[in-house]
Amino acid sequence: MAKLTDIDVRSRQIFKELVETYLETGEPVGSRTLSRRDGVDVSPATIRNVMADLSELGLLDAPHTSAGRMPTERGLRLFVDGMLEVGQPTPEERAVLDQRAGAGDAEAMLDSAAGMLSGLTRMASVVMASKSERPIKHLEFVRLDDRRALAVIVDEGGDVENRLLDLPPGLPATSLIEAANYLNAQLTGRTLREAQRLVNADIEARKTALDDLTTELVKRGIAEFSQAGGRQLIVRGQSNLLAGAQDDLARVQQLFDELERKEGLLDLLEAARDGEGVRIFIGAENRLFSLSGSSVVAAPYRDRDRNIVGVLGVVGPTRLNYGRVIPLVDYTAELVTRMMR
Structure with missing residues (x-):
């Protein structure tokens, strides 16, 4: 090369x-x-x-x-x-981003960030987030029989998730209540990722007053939810891709089809979590967009502990204004990071 x-x-x-x-x-x-x-x-x-x-x-x-x-x-x-000379967002662009950020819960903020990016770049914007990053409101265990229980978790947005758990042999009924009380004390107002680190450290340091069977239930419960937290995808501004594309509608239609392949797009954004700063994928460098010949400019954002918890970016033709799009994506990722704290 x-x-x-x-x-x-x-x-x-x-x-x-x-x-x-x-x-x-x-x-x-x-x-x-x-x-x-x-x-x-x-x-x-x-x-x-x-x-x-x-x-x-x-x-x-x-x-x-x-x-x-x-x-x-x-x-x-x-x-x-x-060779690219990358500038900075203009004061007007910063004002738009700053004024519209931070309203509502985490999901509303991410949706707003996606809308702002698509509006400023006139391209499609994408945001990947983990459902497990929403603060938790409540958790409880419902015993089904001697071997199984249903773990029910409610986040601050009101969404409910259920997970079927295998119970440790010989677990008494009171252990379900003790485990739920303990986890609610650790979970409330925190994300699953944050709570899992706290619980694991607490158990490792043997600070918890729970017995061995209840401790095992706690570990199984929080691990199950953390592993199954899933990824959510927000896509905004696809209509922007039609602007000025009258002579290339076949390519735009192909790009629309590629944007519909949510798992592939999530995997692409997952790759942007590695390393620091903005990542740029041009055309066939990523299999998802090899047919339409499109580019992705993406950057990770972090939680209050500086852990990478998601990725946001812009998708458009390879003829992007990279010098303008890169700083906009970078600034938006920094802004979302500040809002996540």
């Missing part, structure tokens, strides 16, 4: 100007157009020679023999990694 060191200074400048022009217009860029750019001071003939060399390196492509050039996905990756 071509690297910046494979290109001389003049070729880098022409390549940079070409990609920036393409991202602005969405059209293949010709040598005469490039020669009029302020950053280019060579003749159209020289530009054509450079474009031919860059095409041989796999960085540019010509959709038609008589047309100008446009960057390939490989070329866009080289540009994003080595």
Whole structure:
């Protein structure tokens, strides 16, 4: 794969100007157009020679023999990694994000963040969150028979989840009440992730007054809910993808179909949890969007303990305004992190 060191200074400048022009217009860029750019001071003939060399390196492509050039996905990756100048959200954009954030519960806040991102970027926005990140209101155990009980948990949003648990042999009926009382004291107002760490530390330090059988029930109950907490997906602004796409409706329809594959999209966002900061997936770099040739710009957000608990981002054509979208996604992720504390 071509690297910046494979290109001389003049070729880098022409390549940079070409990609920036393409991202602005969405059209293949010709040598005469490039020669009029302020950053280019060579003749159209020289530009054509450079474009031919860059095409041989796999960085540019010509959709038609008589047309100008446009960057390939490989070329866009080289540009994003080595040449992109990323700015900051404007004061107006920050004001929009700041004023509309923080209203309602966690789910309402995430839905608002998705709406703000799609509105500001004019693209589709996606947010992945774990249902287990909602603060818990109440938990109880309902015994079904000697071997099974139903664990019922209610979060602060009013949603109810049930889990069937196998009971430790010989567990007395009073243990169900003791376990529920203990867990409610630990869970109320906390997420399952937070409560699980607290309970495990408490049991490990042997601070709990529960007997062994009740302790085993507590461990089974909270582990079952934490493992089954599930992932939820919020998608907003798909209609934005239709703007200006009259000549490429087949690609947009393919992108709509890809956005409907929720498990694939969740897995993609899960990959963005790894590492720090904004992650960028361009076209075929991710199998989900290989057919439509779309890009995803995503960033993780964190809870009050700085643990990554979800991911938000923007989906659109590879011809994204990366320099503007990246800081907007990054700022929104930071804003959601502040709101989660």
